[in-house]
Amino acid sequence: MPRVVDGEERRAHIADAVLRLAAKDGLHAVSLRAVAAESGLNIGSVRHYFDSQHALMRFAMRTTIDRTTARLVERREKIGSLSELPPDEAVDQLAEFLCELLPLDERRRTEVTVLVEFLMAARADPGLDDLAREAVQGTVTLARRILDAQARSGRFEPKDPEVEAPRLAALLDGIAFRAVLQPELTSPEECVAVLRAHLAELVRPAGDTQV
Numbered sequence: 001m002p003r004v005v006d007g008e009e010r011r012a013h014i015a016d017a018v019l020r021l022a023a024k025d026g027l028h029a030v031s032l033r034a035v036a037a038e039s040g041l042n043i044g045s046v047r048h049y050f051d052s053q054h055a056l057m058r059f060a061m062r063t064t065i066d067r068t069t070a071r072l073v074e075r076r077e078k079i080g081s082l083s084e085l086p087p088d089e090a091v092d093q094l095a096e097f098l099c100e101l102l103p104l105d106e107r108r109r110t111e112v113t114v115l116v117e118f119l120m121a122a123r124a125d126p127g128l129d130d131l132a133r134e135a136v137q138g139t140v141t142l143a144r145r146i147l148d149a150q151a152r153s154g155r156f157e158p159k160d161p162e163v164e165a166p167r168l169a170a171l172l173d174g175i176a177f178r179a180v181l182q183p184e185l186t187s188p189e190e191c192v193a194v195l196r197a198h199l200a201e202l203v204r205p206a207g208d209t210q211v
Contacts, residue, residue, distance in 0.1 A: 011049050011059065014039050018060035023113040027121050030056060054127055061118045061131045064111050065138065071100055072142065083153040087203045094146065095196045101139065101172050102195070103179045104188040113180045136173075143168040147202075156202045164202075171198055 017039035021029050031053060036043040050056045075097050085093070103109035115135060122132035144165035150156045175194050179186040 007049070010045075012063065014041070014046060014049060014056070015060045015063040018056050019064065019110055019114050022060070022117050023110040027057065027117045030060075032056070054125075057118070057121070058128065058131065060114070061128065061135075064114055064118075065131065065135055068100065068111060069138070072097075075100060076146075087200070090150075090203055091196055091199045094150070094199055095192065097146070098172060098195060098199075099192060102176050102188070102191045104191065109180060112176045116177055116180055139169040139172055140166055143172070168198070171195065 014035060017035050018030055021034055021038050032046050032050070033043055035056060036046045039046070046056075050059065079093060079097055100108070101112075103112040118128060119132050119135070122128035147156060147164055147168065171194070175186065175191045179188070179191055
């Protein structure tokens with residue numbers, strides 16, 4: 001009997017091929033024919049799920065956002081209150097969580113590289129603008145939720161969320177983009193060190209939490 005094809009699985013397989021191509025050669029290399037070759041499928045199979053390059057790009061960007069969000073949600077559920085931890089441990093836990101957004105290994109480097117490619121493409125393509133805005137705003141929203149939660153625990157210095165969350169988001173975006181655009185100048189170790197240094201400035205000393 002012929003194998004029954006799982007549509008969602010096939011679409012995810014094709015999206016992975018788009019991400020690999022975009023990360024390696026840029027979005028200009030993402031054509032239906034190139035994606036078919038990269039995914040090991042014939043072009044008719046790719047066209048069955050995506051009728052244009054634009055549809056491919058939107059689905060790949062949607063997939064990247066959803067996968068990153070799912071991992072962050074899973075990790076966030078494992079972070080409890082940091083108020084009882086020594087300052088260094090509190091910083092370590094929060095930094096480990098936020099490092100999901102930094103290109104510290106092949107998977108995350110691919111995702112951040114593709115995100116940079118998409119954000120640049122969205123400047124000239126209104127059809128990608130909604131996803132670009134969602135990706136950028138998502139980092140700010142995440143930063144605000146994390147900082148608000150830890151501020152309530154008394155572990156972090158109270159800051160104006162209208163300033164502090166965008167500042168943390170800008171730091172994450174800045175070091176992530178620098179690391180993929182100029183990797184020889186920004187190592188994974190430097191990325192982590194910069195993030196930890198910033199977080200350490202926000203943490204109250206042990207025993208100095210507010211009620």
